[in-house]
Amino acid sequence: MLIALTALxxxxxxxxxxxxxxxxxxxxGSWYYLITGIAFLVTAYLLFRRKAEALWVYSAILVGSIIWAIWEVGFDWWQLGARGGVIVVxxxxxxxxxxxxxxxDGRRAAGLILAVSNVLAIVVxxxxxxxDPQDISGTLNTEQVAANPDLGADFDDGDWQQYGRTNYGQRYSPLDQITTENVASLIPAWTYQTGDVKLPQDVGETTYQVTPIKVGDTLYICTPHNLAIALDARTGTEKWRFDANSGLNPDRQHQTCRGVTYWADPAAAPGSACAARVYLPTADARLIALDAANGEICTSFADGGTLRLEAGMQYSPAGxxxxxxxxxxxxxKLIIGGAVNDNYSTRSQSGVIRAFDALTGALVWNWDSGNPTETAPIDIAGGETYTTNSPNSWSVFSVDPALGLVYVPLGNQVPDQIGIGRSESVEKYSSSIVALDIATGQDRWVQQFVHHDLWDMDVPAQPVLLDLTGADGQPVPALVGPTKQGDIYVLDRRTGTPILPITEEPAPQGAIEGDFTAPTQPTSALSFKPETLQEKDMWGITMFDQLMCRISLHQHRYEGRYTPPSLEGTIVYPGNFGTFNWGSVAVDPERQVMFGMPTYLAFTSRLVPADQIPPKGEDEKASEQGLNRNDGAPYGVFMGPFLSPLGVPCQAPGWGFVAGADLRTGEIAYKHRNGTVRDMTPLPLPFKVGVPGIGGPIxxxxxxxxxGAAVDDFFRAYDLTTGKQLWEARLPAGGQSTPMTYTVDGKQYVVIVAGGHGSIGTKPGDYVLAYTLP
Known part of the structure; x- marks a missing residue:
């Protein structure tokens, strides 16, 4: 009976x-599976007949599979395991x-050859x-290239007063109490829970992405549902909280808050009301000014303390x-952009960038990429409006006050995947960084990173500013721009011209009827762009779902990066989460090196003619998954990660890494898998495959x-020089936020917010956690 069942x-x-x-x-595709399938049938037939030749045939399957697998992928364990696991068992x-x-007859010899084959498989x-064929081992330079570098700070070293610590966005702290030698001793200092938790009626992309800021002895944070909270930096004790009452709206694509802004009025008497302010952006398109001392509304700002950001929009449905x-x-001035719901409607709000008087809320200038030369404030009371559906900026800006420039990362126009009928200004400014004059709003330069973007390759990250030491030993004002497509551009921030070379590479052609693709696309000399996927890169938990991924690869249109969207379905790689996202990279301005978390996760997109789109409310999810309707456009689009039938990525791991690079040369010094599958599987498996993540480093x-960032709910510390992990702490929820560090009373703390991320399915929560040395 056992023989018969095995044969079956x-x-x-x-x-x-x-x-x-x-x-x-x-x-x-590959002939391996067809040949192996036939060999399995022959083995089954011989086994059913109880012939020892069955073991000879199976030995051939085993040895042949080993040879084939090594020929395809070398000695990559995660790739070999998917191919050989079932066969070896x-x-x-x-x-x-x-x-x-x-x-x-002959079972002794047949058993011996099968034993040798099994041993060979185990040895391999x-x-x-x-x-680890994917690992790059090396070291970053440890020399102090720049003495006393410009950090963009006019405050104490122990503070963290803006989102990226300063408006340079370096995510670098000059604190050195915690070192590579003692970081493994970090212990919890305090934990605070905001009480703002994800609700059953919340939208899918409810996420906690805030980086706290610290001024004096106080931390300031916001929450996904727009609470502003002040905490004692020593103990985490709440000082005050303000509830913006932004409510819930199912039409919102995101429910999040990445941070608040601190500003002190230089003309105000110390201690007077609203002498220092915290500005809170809300999910219902308001900007609220609060007294930093007590959280009370600064009623002299705008309309009773509240600025309405939807003013001047021709179309402005709530949410x-x-x-x-x-x-x-x-x-x-307060300079602000706005997030527009991706791919909902061509009647989207304008992507206008506006500067408001920080004291009064009066509009100072407006730069609209749909009408870029007119920056004087429009007459909203007289009915003037901004350009509908112009490219927007949803990420964080950087500022160089000495040059008088604000650097704005721009996204695309709705719909992201259809470029039919885009205006000349849209073609010029979308998916770029533009430098605007702080005083007037006029653009001084623009550098585009995707031509005629059809892939949602918004520039997602705050540009990083630092001075790079040139070949002549003189500092060059530089800007570092991480992108979704994996390129990291290093530009002269005075002019936008490249410091590290940019080359134009041929791009796949063949857009849908009425559209076109750019013949070339830019690539930076410093790039973490992935290799083009091949059939051998397909993966699965077993050989069966790996085979289905191979079939799916061939069924989709795919010719590498920038393969145009299509009706049959296109593989988009890097995918919509990007190689880098809003978490940006961290830069050491002394050593002039960077540390980042490149992520590799392919997506698929399939265009759907407008007359075939199902009624509103069916199969609609967050912006990166499900149906994106594109109301008013000739096509909608179905999007989502490129997954196997078992719900794991079709491409082989690693999916997430930590990496270090020299910004002067563009050389990538190291790249190591980051994170485990502990929270991706039903069992808490500690396998370090390198998992996706979203968030940023410091x-x-x-x-x-x-x-933090990785989907396995850990907070980690690394040696900047080698990228090796030095310490980790288990988080009570997903750590998809960028941490920060500060000192108070001479003691250094590191803080991360753990609240999860709806799009990647990490555990929700409401935690603010601080760590320090014993």
Whole structure:
């Protein structure tokens, strides 16, 4: 009976592999699965007849599979495991005495050859476990290239007063109490819970992405539902809270807050009401001014303390426009953009960038990429409006006060995947960084990173400003711009011209009728762009779902990065989460190196003619998944991660890394897998495959980089020089926020907010956690 059941299992596997393998061959794929399927059927037949030749045939399957797998992927354990796991287990089963001893003539020799084959498979597996072909090992320079570099700060080293610590966005702290030698001793200092938790009626993309700011002895944070809270920096005790009462709206695409803005009125008497302010952006398109001392509304600002950001929009349905990121404060102005719901409607709000008087809320200038030359405030009371559906900026800006420039990362126009009928200004400014004059709003330069963007490759990250030491030893004002497509651009921030070379590379052609694709796309000399996916890169938990991913790869349109959207479905890689996202990178301005978290996760998109889109409310999810309607456009789009039938990524791990690079040369010094599958699987498995993440890192003068972000709910510290992990702490929820560090009473703390991320499914929560040395 056991022989017959085993033969039946082998036959079933043979039928599946042979049938699907034949399908793969017709698509132009590998013959391995068809051949192996036939061999399984032969083994099943011989085993059913109790012939020892069954073990010879299975030995050929085992050895042939090993040779084929190594030929395809080398000694990458995670790739070999998917190919050989089922085959090796069955090989061991067939070698068991209760199978082997029931066979007829020749079973001793057949058993011996199968034993040798099994041992060979185990040796290969054990050896592969010691290898990592994807790892890049090296070291960043440790020399102090720049003495006393410009950090963009006019405040104490122990503070963290803007989103990226300063308006330079470096995410670098000059604190050195915590070092690579003692960071492993970090312990919890305090924990605070905001009480703002994800609700059943919340939108899917409810996320906690805030980076606290610290001024004096106080931390200031916001929450997804727009509470502003002040905490004692020593103890985490709440000082005050303000509830913006922004309510819930199912039409919102995001429910999040990345941070608040601090500004002190230089003309105000110390201690007077609203002498120092905290500005809170809300999910219902308001900007509220609060007294930093007590959280009370500063009623002299705008309309009773509240600025309405939807003013001047021709179309403004509730829930479609809001600011998820804090404005920058400079020269007495608040400069702010706004997030527009991706791919909902062509009648989207304008992507206008506006400067308001920080004291009164009066509009100072407006720069609209749809009408870029007219920056004088429009006459809203007289009925003037901004350009509908112009490219917007939902991320954080950077500022160089000495140059008088604010640097704005721009996104795309709705719909992201259809470029039919875009205006000349849209083509010029979308998916770029533009430098605007702080005083007038006029654009001084623009550098575009995707031409005629059809892939939602918004520039997602705050630009990072630092001075790079040139070949002549003189400092060059530089800007570092991380992008979704994996390129990191290093520009002269005075003019936008490249410091590290930018080359134009041929791009895939063949857009849908009425559209076009750019013949070339830019690539930076410093790039973490992925290699073009091949069939051998397909993955699965087993050989069966890996085979289905191979078939799916051939069924989609894919010719590498920038493959145009299509009706049959296109693989978009890097995907919509990007190689880098709003978490940006952290830069050490002394050593002139960067630390980042490149992520690799392919997506798919499929255009759907407007007359075939189902009624509103069906199959609609967050912006990166499900149906995006594009009301008013000729096509909607179905989007989502490129997953196997078992719901795991179709491309092989690693999916997430930590990496370090030299910004002067563009050389990538190291790249290591980051994170485990502990929170991606039903069992808490600690396998370090390198998992996706979203969030950002920070660097300290102590040579330590800190990062949460990964989907396995850990907060980690790394050696900036080597990228090696030095410490980790288990988080009570997803850590998809960027940490920060500060000192109070001479003691250094590191803080991260853990509240989860709706789009990637990490555990929600409401935690603010501080760590310090014993």
């Amino acid at each position: 299992v082998l036959a079933a596997i043979g039928i599946v592999l042979g049938g699907l393998g034949a399908w793969l061959v017709t698509l132009g 069955l090989g061991l089963w067939l070698w068991m005495p209760f199978i082997r001893n029931k066979l007829h 597996a054990v050896y592969a476990m010691t290898q 479609y426009y809001y600011s998820t990121s804090p404005p920058v404060a400079v020269d007495g 660097i300290t003068k102590g040579g330590v980089a800190f990062l």
